[in-house]
Amino acid sequence: MEVTLKYFGQLVDVLGTHEETRGIEQHTSAALLDHLKKNNAIGHIPFQLAINQKLIDQDENVTLKEGDVIALLPPYAGG
Amino acid sequence: MKKVFIEGPISSEFIGDAIAKHQSKTSIGAHNIFLGQVRADAVDGKNVAAIEYTCYEELANTKLHEIREAAFEKFDLICMHIYHSLGTIKAGEICFFVFVSAVRRKEVYAATEWLVNQVKEHTPIFGKEIFEDETHQWKVNS
Numbered sequence: 001m002e003v004t005l006k007y008f009g010q011l012v013d014v015l016g017t018h019e020e021t022r023g024i025e026q027h028t029s030a031a032l033l034d035h036l037k038k039n040n041a042i043g044h045i046p047f048q049l050a051i052n053q054k055l056i057d058q059d060e061n062v063t064l065k066e067g068d069v070i071a072l073l074p075p076y077a078g079g
Numbered sequence: 080m081k082k083v084f085i086e087g088p089i090s091s092e093f094i095g096d097a098i099a100k101h102q103s104k105t106s107i108g109a110h111n112i113f114l115g116q117v118r119a120d121a122v123d124g125k126n127v128a129a130i131e132y133t134c135y136e137e138l139a140n141t142k143l144h145e146i147r148e149a150a151f152e153k154f155d156l157i158c159m160h161i162y163h164s165l166g167t168i169k170a171g172e173i174c175f176f177v178f179v180s181a182v183r184r185k186e187v188y189a190a191t192e193w194l195v196n197q198v199k200e201h202t203p204i205f206g207k208e209i210f211e212d213e214t215h216q217w218k219v220n221s
Contacts, residue, residue, distance in 0.1 A: 008135055009205030010217040050203075053138045071135055071203075077218035078132070078163060078204030079115050079175045079195065 001066040009074040030061040047074045088172035107180045111187035115175030117168050125210040129169045135203040146197045154190040156181050
């Protein structure tokens with residue numbers, strides 16, 4: 001299914017893009033997170049997911065749908 | 080939804096105007112202000128020259144709205160304002176402005192500290208620390 005992936009902070013640096021729409025094979029947030037963490041380029045960077053602007057807890061598993069907007073958020077640094 | 084994000088540094092004029100706008104609210108007896116300033120941290124012999132701030136604005140605005148609602152529940156406030164810079168802010172410039180007003184002083188001290196901590200912890204803002212030699216590292220709140 002096609003989803004939009006949004007990247008922030010250090011992830012933009014490493015991946016060279018803010019956003020991409022692409023097909024994924026994973027059907028749950030846990031499976032997608034596991035897949036993303038195995039990506040050599042970003043595997044060393046801590047991040048959490050937000051799906052359609054809702055933060056996903058580490059022990060939470062959410063079913064993904066076509067058209068979801070999935071944000072990868074590295075540690076916050078505001079203030 | 081109230082506007083929080085400001086492109087560039089927060090000027091002393093902006094802060095002064097924010098104070099002046101409260102002169103008509105005469106039930107207020109105490110204001111408290113927190114200002115965050117970009118610090119020229121030294122890392123491995125290099126100084127931070129600026130921080131470039133970016134954010135996930137849609138999620139940040141949702142989180143800030145929740146923080147604002149929770150602050151009014153938790154503290155007896157008359158009004159509160161939060162502003163945060165985006166873009167490149169040089170060392171010595173102001174990047175974060177929290178302004179809390181109440182009838183008496185006790186509430187504003189507690190509310191300001193709570194708000195500053197909540198914004199730092201829950202708002203998806205990212206900071207790239209740029210050194211004088213144009214190399215950079217990504218800031219992480221401690």
